[in-house]
Amino acid sequence: MKKLSLAEHSVRELNSALHDPQAMDGGTEWYVSDPDGRHALACGLNDELQVTIDGHAGYYCAGMNQHATVVVNGTVGVGVAENMMSGLVRVRGNASQSAGATGHGGLLVIEGNASARCGISMKGIDIVVGGDVGHMSAFMGQAGRLVVCGDAGEAFGDSIYEARLYVRGQVESLGADCIEKPMRDEHREELRGLLAHAGMDFDPSEFRRYGSARELYNFHVDNAGIEQGDSHE
Amino acid sequence: MCGIVGLYLKDPSLEPRLGELFEPMLLAMADRGPDSAGFAIYGDEVPSDQLKFTLQSAEPGYDWEGLVTAMERDLGGQLDWFRNATAVVIKTDSGEERVREWLAGNAPAVSLMSVGHSIEILKGVGHPRLVADRFSLSGMQGSHIIGHTRMATESAVSMEGSHPFTTGLDLCLVHNGSLSNHNRLRLELERQGMTFETENDSEVAAAYLTWKLREGETLTQALESAIQDLDGFYTFTIGTRDGFAVLRDPIACKPAVLAETDAYVAMASEYRALARLPGISGARVWEPEPGRVYVWENAQQASEETGT
Incomplete structure (x- = not known):
């Protein structure tokens, strides 16, 4: 295992080492100590590395991740795994706002709570939160799955497109165009797989499913394909 | 930010x-x-009958000693003070209103940063x-x-x-x-x-x-x-x-x-x-x-x- 202390090396040195084409040589495991809340740790990874960050991380940790597995033994600041494409990011503590924002793929696991706007504009990422999520989570979600094992805050799933949302506890309120939907066998099966992948021991039958009512402007065919100033009416 | x-x-x-x-x-x-x-x-x-006033002046060579001497002379009572760089802390039992009034009249260029017991x-x-x-x-x-x-x-x-x-x-x-x-x-x-x-x-x-x-x-x-x-x-x-x-x-x-x-x-x-x-x-x-x-x-x- 390769070890790097952020008390001795800069964040830029860490990220450069992880981006180095030789980063995989001599083993794929990295151990990063003394993060002390620094921002932009392990960002833009593009190899099948296993990176452990031992402590609390700051903003945008593991952003733009592809292929790598990043585990944080602590809390993370704003925007963990933002725009993740693939791979796995696991946070052993709590996450601040906008966890997994705009993520296209991969799995983000937050073992504690996530605060406001978790999964904002998610585009295919899967997010599993062991605790609660704050207000406006999955805002404008377009694709992917968000699993909340605790409670969800106000305006859950506001202006959602097609992401699928599962909540085990209470939802304080639903956002515009977000509704509860029936849990069918296919959803329980999907949820079982996500929980297993995330290492969460909950029964899928305890969850409710939420998604888009498809009533907002962009869902109406009459509004489709008409550009401003279009003369084909 | x-x-x-x-x-x-x-x-x-x-x-x-x-x-x-x-x-x-x-x-x-x-x-x-x-x-x-x-x-x-x-x-x-400070004891409950006193208050602490923290003052600051933009002027580095401000004559704090002169200010405190004049305040002591005009307001009487018990007064203790110390200086910290461009600030001083004055502890006195003269009361908030009297001190504020005195400062406004005698040291208008000095800023009163805080008043309290602590x-x-x-x-x-x-x-x-x-x-x-x-x-x-x-x-x-x-x-x-x-x-x-x-x-x-x-x-x-x-x-x-x-x-x-x-x-x-x-x-x-x-x-x-x-x-x-x-x-x-x-x-x-x-x-x-x-x-x-x-x-x-x-x-x-x-x-x-x-x-x-x-x-x-x-x-x-x-x-x-x-x-x-x-x-x-x-x-x-x-x-x-x-x-x-x-x-x-x-x-x-x-x-x-x-x-x-x-x-x-x-x-x-x-x-x-x-x-x-x-x-x-x-x-x-x-x-x-x-x-x-x-x-x-x-x-x-x-x-x-x-x-x-």
Whole structure:
């Protein structure tokens, strides 16, 4: 295992080492100590590395991740795994706002709570939160799955497109165009797989499913394909 | 942007180290607010019949000795004082009104930074490192301390525009954010008899709390009222003689993180400001919820109420 202390090396040195084409040589495991809340740790990874960050991380940790597995033994600041494409990011503590924002793929696991706007504009990422999520989570979600094992805050799933949302506890309120939907066998099966992948021991039958009512402007065919100033009416 | 930090000790044995523990917190937030900095420290209490006045002058060679001698001559009573760089702290039993009146008449160029039994506010323009060094922050003692690093948006970069703001005895407030209804609220507070030193939006928030406390509300009640009456973005940290509070706006536009151990409660805009505190690896670290009032008083958590 390769070890790097952020008390001795800069964040830029860490990220450069992880981006180095030789980063995989001599083993794929990295151990990063003394993060002390620094921002932009392990960002833009593009190899099948296993990176452990031992402590609390700051903003945008593991952003733009592809292929790598990043585990944080602590809390993370704003925007963990933002725009993740693939791979796995696991946070052993709590996450601040906008966890997994705009993520296209991969799995983000937050073992504690996530605060406001978790999964904002998610585009295919899967997010599993062991605790609660704050207000406006999955805002404008377009694709992917968000699993909340605790409670969800106000305006859950506001202006959602097609992401699928599962909540085990209470939802304080639903956002515009977000509704509860029936849990069918296919959803329980999907949820079982996500929980297993995330290492969460909950029964899928305890969850409710939420998604888009498809009533907002962009869902109406009459509004489709008409550009401003279009003369084909 | 701006950075805010606060440290409230529950373990009195740490009080001699308050400045030393707090200075790295303030400096860690320097890149969130490099244009000015300040802090309010609580400790070195005066007896109940006295008050502490912290004064500052922009003029480096100001004749403080002359000012104190004249004040002693005119007001009489008991007077004790010490100087710290560009500031002095005067302890006297002459009463707030008389001292304010005397200062207005005899030393109009001097700024009155704070009044109270415990509070001392020290602040200035410049990098937080300069401000901390100027006042020898790392050697200070006390029970709690609140600081701010400023990146100005709503009003000028000046000593007066730096935080913390105070508008009442032993009360201070630091603010990350911007208020949108501060002009109207200032007019309403002026009608209630509050006075203002600046055009700053954060001073309005401080005055609002002073007014609510004067009306008999508890700190928790005053902050719950603030959620209804203040419009805009804010994370506040508030100090009183024996209390410490944190409040974020209901939309949670501005960051905040709290850490608590048996020895202290610490607050910062970002975790990295807390990373050097003793025992932080075992602390409870969490993000205060939006629109929820967190108050500690007499070293105990007094409330964690939902405000919305």
